[in-house]
Amino acid sequence: MYDAIVVGLGPAGSTAARDLARAGLNVLGIDKENFPRYKSCGGCISTKIERILDFDISSAIEERVKGATYTYKSGRMMDIMSDRPVGYNVMRDTFDTLLLSKAKEAGAEIIEGVRAVKAVDNGPSVKVTLADGRDFEARVLVGADGSSGFVGRELFGLNPKEAAVSITVEAVLPKGARGYSEKLFIDFGSVPYGYGWIFPKENYLSVGIAGDACKVGGRIKDYFNDFVNTHEALKGLDLSQRMGWTVPIYYDGAAPSVKGRVIVIGDTGHLVDPFLGEGIYYAIRTAKAAASVIIDNIKGARELGAYQQWLEKEIHPEFKAAGKLSDLVYNHPRLWYSILEKDPDIMLRFYDVIRGEDDCASFHEWVLGKVKSKPWKILRRWVESRLLPS
Ligand SMILES: Cc1cc2nc3c(=O)[nH]c(=O)nc-3n(C[C@H](O)[C@H](O)[C@H](O)COP(=O)(O)OP(=O)(O)OC[C@H]3O[C@@H](n4cnc5c(N)ncnc54)[C@H](O)[C@@H]3O)c2cc1C
Structure with missing residues (x-):
């Protein structure tokens, strides 16, 4: 026993x-x-991992990430970089x-x-x-x-x-080539209710796309093909070893x-x-x-029920706020992208959430506050009709 x-x-x-x-x-x-x-x-592991681990993981870290290059449907490229690490790629x-x-x-x-x-x-x-x-x-x-x-x-x-569906591939880099140093690549709008990514490692680019299973509706391969075919950094790399997996989100x-x-x-x-x-x-x-x-x-x-109580106090509220943020961003990726272009500091503050220095609920409230105070009329109308109490 x-x-x-x-x-x-x-x-x-x-x-x-x-x-x-x-x-x-x-x-x-x-x-x-x-x-x-x-x-x-x-x-990609957010740096807040250091708050909960009592041993060194640096032997497994292949890239320290300080930000990302963002695109909307592979265009409108924009770099938002911080001066401190946000995540570690393994x-x-x-x-x-x-x-x-x-x-x-x-x-x-x-x-x-x-x-x-x-x-x-x-x-x-x-x-x-x-x-x-x-x-x-x-x-x-x-x-x-x-x-x-x-x-x-x-x-x-x-x-x-109740999951996101995904396709990933580990694209082997030619000897001596580097991916994106210190940054991720993230594309909004390439898949319904999700995003596409390229995360650099020492010898690979980890490439993937994931979106809400219901909204993707069996078309994940098509979205993946569109994503990788339009990306310059992937030209000439072998993308044939593809894997499908699900992400069991809260x-x-x-x-x-x-x-x-x-x-x-x-x-x-x-x-x-x-x-x-x-x-x-x-x-x-x-x-x-x-x-x-x-x-x-x-x-x-x-x-044992004390674990359930802990989840309800410490984790569920964070995930509920993340769910609201998902609705805001992934239901309206073009709008979200325009907002980021106008105000990249929004993403810098989100990096603090990823680092565990701020929480998702406060961030979501703050973004809504910003939206309400700016004359982005379409967004304002949408937010008032969908999110604010009547
Ligand atoms: C495409 C994709 C991209 C992702 N990217 C990120 C990212 O960048 N950053 C991030 O933080 N998270 C990411 N995630 C989520 C992350 O991979 C998971 O949340 C994480 O692996 C969860 O760890 P786990 O130990 O719960 O489960 P797992 O890592 O899945 O481990 C489960 C283990 O159980 C074993 N197992 C399964 N069935 C049995 C069985 N019947 N008997 C015995 N053993 C069994 C498996 O072999 C496996 O080793 C991503 C997920 C996907 C699918």
Whole structure:
């Protein structure tokens, strides 16, 4: 009998396994892949990650990002750069392997390369069955098996269709070539309710496009082709190894993240920021909060439901504000882009949100305030009809 079993060892699972093992708990972590394993991802982690990690990740960082080149439908190019880093670009195989090594160092027992296929909550304990027929039991199960896993879908009834769909490719750079130094490339308007990106790494450009699954309606490949075919920096690069993946964004504040003896963290619980699709930071942050509650629970000091309460206080309000910002930006990308062109400082303030120095709710209120005080008549009319209380 383990104290905890963690299914899935991405950033969420590895972090939870590490924190639980460091507290002296008897932990088993399981992942269907052998590490290093590929994960389709832009791999840009906001600098606020430093506020929650107690070890150095610089060995995995390939580019320190201070801003971006923005375009609208691949035109109207504009650079908005800060003097301080906003994010760190990593390749997920290296970054995730680093996090997993920390869990192993802390004493977590790890099984790689075997899929968990079933979990049954028997009340005081949870039984997990692996594809090779082995069964394991624990006092708590942590679901960290990501957007393709079964725990969120089968045990919590979370809706996998509430997601952004994406296509990505890692475009290999010719030897000695650099991508965009210190900056990302972000395109608005190239896909419904989403954006296109190019994130530079040492040897690759991570290229992708993601948009709301319902609004994209099966046309993600067409949007991707349009995006990459119009981009100068991608000319001559091999873009053939494309991957499709979903981003399980936050969609329902009422959705549970604790049921009986099971807790979900990271992508499994749809705990991804709905504006940027940023999930790595939230995977790690929710893992740390869940681990702290589980440690107390095993000692008899707290109910597992304390994790749900923490989410409702600390995370859901942030995601709700990010959802409102998404409506403003992605429903009207052309308008949003014109606003940025007139007032690029808006994006500089948003960089503070990404850094964790400001919050999304205040930023959203501030943007609305700016909109109301300027004579952008169309936007004003739209905002008053759609967002302001009548
Ligand atoms: C195209 C795209 C671009 C993105 N870009 C960014 C970005 O730039 N920045 C950012 O912060 N976020 C980004 N995200 C989101 C980010 O990738 C996720 O939020 C993050 O990986 C969540 O971590 P996790 O540990 O919850 O899940 P994952 O990283 O998905 O890890 C889940 C793990 O569970 C394992 N697993 C699955 N099923 C089973 C099973 N049955 N048994 C055992 N193991 C199992 C998998 O092998 C995997 O290792 C992007 C996502 C996509 C799809």
